[in-house]
Amino acid sequence: MHRKRPSLLDRVTPLCISSLLILVLGGSGFSRNEGQGDERSSSPDKKRYLAFFIRADAYRNMPTEYRALYVQGWLDSRMNQGVTGGNASVIKAYRDCTRDKTSTQITAIVDKYIEGHPETWDHPAATEADDTLENVCPSLHEALVEMWQSRIKSR
DSSP: OOOOOOOHHHHHHHHHHHHHHHHHHHHHHHOOEESSOOTTSSOSOOSEESOOSOBHHHHHTSOHHHHHHHHHHHHHHHHTTTTTTTOHHHHHHHHHHHTTSOHHHHHHHHHHHHHTOGGGTTSBHHHHHHHHHHHHOHHHHHHHHHHHHHHHHTO
16 A cells, blocks of 8 residues: 655644644743833733744734644743732733633734734743733633732732
């Protein structure tokens, strides 16, 4: 029986997807924010970034399938204690916000938000996605504000 040889795209795509997911899921562990606050955000220190992997502008230019994978990985990192340090109320707020939405819908919401904010295309795509959901889900914004306020008080 003759087996068809996989095309270059068939061989490279899983590698690209794997690499992208590693970057997205690992990215929140490597990112650290410093500087002045951004008034749109619940975080008191979102202006300068020491490390991140994908800028919002690069996200905009990804093929649709890659943007969807990025958003899924970003959301997994958020709901699995990535940036929240295990804060149960924040994780619950992410879950509540996204429970009835499909990944395609969440990707479309993030796409629309990033496209509508060209002034932040030089920011990390992950923090722009954060801002997207904070704007869509007031309870998530409130949970994040509460978390940041408690962290500031404990310093």
